[in-house]
Amino acid sequence: MEANAISATPVQTIPEAAPGVRFDRLSRIQTNLPVVLIGVAVGTLLIAVGFAGSRAHDSWAAWPFWIGWIVSTLLLGLAITSPALSARGRVVVVLIEAAQQSFVRWMYSPLSFTFPDELSHWRTAADILKFHHLFHENPRLHVSPVFPGLEEVATSLVSLTHIGLFAAGTIVVATSHIALSAAAFYLFRRVSGSARIGGIAAFVFAMNPLHAGFDSMFIYQAPALLLGMVALETALDERAPRTGRGWASIALALICLAGLVVTHHLTAAVFIVVLAGVGVLLGILAGFGPTAKRLLALALAGVLMATIWVIAEAGGALSYLGTPLGDTISGVIHFGSNAGTVALPASSQGNSGDLLTILATIVTAILVAIGFWILWRRPWGGSGRSVLARTFALCALSYYGVLLVRQFAPNGAELSGRLLVFAALFTSVSVGFALVFGLPVRENLRRYGRPAAVGALLVIFLGAKMSGWPAPWEQLPGDFHVAAFESGIDRANTEAVNWFGANIGPGHKVVCDASTCALAAAYAEADPVPNEGELYYSPTMTPELLQTIHGRGLEYIIVDDRLSQERPISGHFFHSNADEAGSEDDAVPEAGLTKFADVRGIQLVYDNGPIQIYDLRGVPLE
Numbered sequence: 324m325e326a327n328a329i330s331a332t333p334v335q336t337i338p339e340a341a342p343g344v345r346f347d348r349l350s351r352i353q354t355n356l357p358v359v360l361i362g363v364a365v366g367t368l369l370i371a372v373g374f375a376g377s378r379a380h381d382s383w384a385a386w387p388f389w390i391g392w393i394v395s396t397l398l399l400g401l402a403i404t405s406p407a408l409s410a411r412g413r414v415v416v417v418l419i420e421a422a423q424q425s426f427v428r429w430m431y432s433p434l435s436f437t438f439p440d441e442l443s444h445w446r447t448a449a450d451i452l453k454f455h456h457l458f459h460e461n462p463r464l465h466v467s468p469v470f471p472g473l474e475e476v477a478t479s480l481v482s483l484t485h486i487g488l489f490a491a492g493t494i495v496v497a498t499s500h501i502a503l504s505a506a507a508f509y510l511f512r513r514v515s516g517s518a519r520i521g522g523i524a525a526f527v528f529a530m531n532p533l534h535a536g537f538d539s540m541f542i543y544q545a546p547a548l549l550l551g552m553v554a555l556e557t558a559l560d561e562r563a564p565r566t567g568r569g570w571a572s573i574a575l576a577l578i579c580l581a582g583l584v585v586t587h588h589l590t591a592a593v594f595i596v597v598l599a600g601v602g603v604l605l606g607i608l609a610g611f612g613p614t615a616k617r618l619l620a621l622a623l624a625g626v627l628m629a630t631i632w633v634i635a636e637a638g639g640a641l642s643y644l645g646t647p648l649g650d651t652i653s654g655v656i657h658f659g660s661n662a663g664t665v666a667l668p669a670s671s672q673g674n675s676g677d678l679l680t681i682l683a684t685i686v687t688a689i690l691v692a693i694g695f696w697i698l699w700r701r702p703w704g705g706s707g708r709s710v711l712a713r714t715f716a717l718c719a720l721s722y723y724g725v726l727l728v729r730q731f732a733p734n735g736a737e738l739s740g741r742l743l744v745f746a747a748l749f750t751s752v753s754v755g756f757a758l759v760f761g762l763p764v765r766e767n768l769r770r771y772g773r774p775a776a777v778g779a780l781l782v783i784f785l786g787a788k789m790s791g792w793p794a795p796w797e798q799l800p801g802d803f804h805v806a807a808f809e810s811g812i813d814r815a816n817t818e819a820v821n822w823f824g825a826n827i828g829p830g831h832k833v834v835c836d837a838s839t840c841a842l843a844a845a846y847a848e849a850d851p852v853p854n855e856g857e858l859y860y861s862p863t864m865t866p867e868l869l870q871t872i873h874g875r876g877l878e879y880i881i882v883d884d885r886l887s888q889e890r891p892i893s894g895h896f897f898h899s900n901a902d903e904a905g906s907e908d909d910a911v912p913e914a915g916l917t918k919f920a921d922v923r924g925i926q927l928v929y930d931n932g933p934i935q936i937y938d939l940r941g942v943p944l945e
Contacts (some may be wrong), residue, residue, distance in 0.1 A: 356415055359402050363419055366395030370427055377799035388799055395423060396784045400777040403526045404758065406519060413522030414508055420526060421504035424535040425497040431793070431800055435489055435817075437809040439837065441541040442845035443467055448474040448488055449845070452481060458636065463844035463851060469637040472586025473543045492541040499546040500539045504529055506549060507751075510556040514752055516709050517759070523776075524755035530784050531747040532791030533740050547587035548744070551594035554579035555748075558598060558621050559711065561614050576621050584628045588640045591629055593745045597718075598622035604714045614711075683786020684726070686779055687750065691719050694753025697760050712752060719749035740791065754783075796892050805885045806896045811838030819881065819934040823847045827879070827928075834858055834880040834939075836896045843881070852877060856897035859886060862914035864922045872939050879928075882919065882935045886911040 373388025402408060403416045432438075436445055443464035450459040451474055461467045467474075473495065480491040507528045512521030529535070538545055557576040583591045602618030605611075611619075633640055698709070698716040725746050729739035758776040789795055796802070797810040804810045820842040823833070829848030833840070836859075840851035858868055858880065871877070886896060887910055894907045919925050919937045929936035 356402070356412055359398050359416070360419060362398040363395045363423055366391040366393075366398070367423055367426060369394070371430055373799055374430055374801075377801040380801060384799055384801075392784070392788065393781065396781055397777065399526065400780040403522050404519075404773050404776050404780075408519075408522070410512070410518035410522075413518055413525075414505055417504040417508050417522060417525045417529065418501055420529050421501040422497075424529065425500045425539050428536065428539045429493055429497070432809065436492070436541050436845075437812040438540055438542075439808060439841035440464070441492075442841040444473060444541055444543065445488065445492070445845045446848070447471065448478050448492065449848075451475070451478045452488070461844075462849075463841065466588065466637070466640055466643045467543070469639065470543055470585060470587055472582055473541070473546050476546065477541075496539060496541050496545040499549045503549045503552055506552040506556055510552060510559070511752055511755065513556060513559055514709070514711050514715050515755060516712065520752070520755040520759050523758055524751040526780070527754045527783065528747045528751040530780070530787050531743050532787040533744050534747075534791075535787075536792030537740075538744065543587040544590055544744075547583055547590035550579045550583040550586060551590055551597075554583065554594060554621070555597060555601075558618050559614060573617065573621075577624060580621065580625045581628055584625065584632050588637070588644060589741070590745075591625070592644070595622050595625035595629065597745075597748065598625065600718065601714055604717060605710065608714060609710045677789075679782075680786045680790040683783050683790070686782050686786075687754065688722065688726070690754045690757040690779065691722050691750050693757035693761070694755070695719065697756045698753070712756070715749045715752045716756075719746070719753040721746050722750045794893070803885070804892045805883055805889065806837040806839075806891050807893045808838070811836075811893075812842060815931055815933045816842055816881075816883065817846070819929060819931055819936060820847045820849075822929055823849065823879070823881075823936060831878045832876055834877055836881075836883060836886065837893075837898060839881050839883065854898040856908070859896075859911045859915050862912055862918065864918055869942060869944060872942055873944055878938070878940050880919065880937050880939055882916050882937065884916060884933045884935075887913045887916055 369387040369391030371391075373384045373386070373391065376384030376387070399416055399420050403413060408416070436442055443461065444467055446463055447459075447461050447467045450461065450468070451457060451471070457471050457475075458468050477488065477492045477495045480486070480495065481488055484491070504525055508521050508525040510521075511524035511528070512518050515521050515524065538548060554576045557572045557579070560572050580591075580594075583594060598618050599622035602615045602622060605615040605618065609615075695716045698713045722743075725739050725742045728742060729736060758779060761772050761775075788798070793809060794807075796804065797808065800809070802810055803813045816839050820839065823843065824847030827847070831849055832852055833843050833847075833849045834852045834855045835843055837853050840853035843849040844851045852875070855871065855875075855877070858871070858877075859882070861868055890910050891908050896908050896911070919935075920927060922942065924941035924943050926938040926941060927935060928938050
């Protein structure tokens with residue numbers, strides 16, 4: 324390899340399997356993609372049956388749901404690990420995987436967006452359509468309007484086709500999600516020098532805990548991941564200068580970086596760091612050749628674009644990101660003094676879910692270590708090592724750092740889940756090498772390598788499902804839980820919010836629980852106040868509460884009787900309580916919910932049974 328250039332090992336130089344490996348009958352089966360597609364379609368149908376049964380509250384609903392996912396994963400896993408599958412076939416497999424994820428996400432909520440973050444972005448998009456300009460204030464998520472890439476594409480589709488915003492948003496995120504898997508395959512093939520490893524790595528990347536749920540929602544991270552992946556893959560195209568495509572590839576990378584900067588703050592920051600980090604490591608390992616210089620130049624361009632955007636429009640992003648970053652650093656520095664503060668109660672998964680999550684974590688950690696060992700210690704029989712793959716293997720060690728964040732940082736479960744998405748950029752490559760080449764074992768045991776690889780993929784998938792999104796208690800739709808993300812949205816609070824929007828109008832300050840506030844901000848254009856839990860918990864209307872109502876200009880309060888019927892399965896009814904480390908809310912006393920009917924000046928304006936809306940504007944000061 325030239326001293327002044329660094330690139331991935333060419334595709335043909337890394338063998339598709341270790342020398343001397345013999346495959347069993349399973350590995351010699353000719354992969355038939357139409358059969359795989361039909362099998363995945365059957366699996367998807369079983370998932371749909373599980374959804375229907377869950378909505379009808381049938382006890383058997385979980386069985387077809389999990390059987391459908393397991394059958395789909397096994398079929399796709401057998402196909403992607405097959406040594407006989409072509410590169411194009413591997414692209415098809417990862418596209419099928421992503422398409423199934425997007426389709427199941429739509430089946431989960433086929434009529435409207437229900438996750439709080441989706442509702443926040445709905446509000447930003449609806450404001451663009453209503454006011455015909457960007458940057459209109461979003462009281463629910465202040466940083467959303469200044470990163471409007473997702474909403475701009477969705478609202479443009481609405482304007483061009485006159486379809487609804489829900490349909491447009493679903494199309495945009497599904498397209499982004501599916502295209503991301505293709506981009507991941509080409510990136511990982513470039514890094515590994517192997518179509519088989521690249522396919523497995525792309526398959527594993529799509530198994531990270533948030534990918535099938537959170538990253539397929541109407542949120543700004545969905546298109547941002549695609550833009551970042553394309554920018555990174557283009558930046559690593561070492562053949563571009565030699566084929567006359569140098570300026571074109573750089574231009575494409577810059578366009579993607581610019582789109583990324585105006586689409587999502589966190590994803591932009593991570594990919595800029597990745598460009599710089601990979602560039603520096605390549606320079607250290609093999610000299611600062613053209614690829615390393617291009618990566619560093621693009622990282623610098625990304626920093627300049629992000630700085631300009633933050634100064635011009637998105638100054639609030641610094642404080643928005645600063646709080647969780649500071650909490651993470653503080654938690655690690657104090658070595659777990661805030662450990663145990665998680666976004667979701669661990670007990671909500673159940674014993675089997677906890678065991679699957681732990682097992683998947685152990686399997687992934689072992690495979691990352693094996694992949695690292697293979698790339699740094701194992702000779703390639705004269706073909707040389709891929710410096711780029713070794714660089715990614717070094718970066719894959721960040722997985723163990725994410726596990727530390729999970730253990731020691733405040734709200735570590737949520738933070739580590741977000742970080743795993745980006746760590747998977749690197750861990751997927753190491754896992755791919757580990758599953759293809761494995762450890763040196765006796766010749767008569769090597770025939771079991773592919774079944775073991777498929778089994779490992781299934782374990783990783785099940786652990787990701789139990790620790791990812793949707794939350795364990797709402798993997799299947801149908802059961803209602805107050806203030807519990809998607810399962811906190813039902814007909815009662817949706818009808819109440821729609822009535823409020825039609826009869827009261829936009830812009831009013833409304834006190835509510837977390838889920839109802841997300842609905843009110845999106846569909847009623849209200850100014851929600853989700854952090855006044857004391858208004859509900861106090862059994863009587865005290866002078867202090869009256870002062871709070873007047874001091875904060877609170878106009879309406881939405882009361883859900885079900886707040887008194889269960890403890891919050893998500894841990895918290897109200898945002899203010901969620902800020903208290905290690906705390907969980909109790910059920911609200913019934914007296915705290917009924918007291919509003921007896922206070923002079925408070926008027927009941929809506930009642931649909933479980934939901935009441937009170938007008939607070941006439942309440943006396945004392």
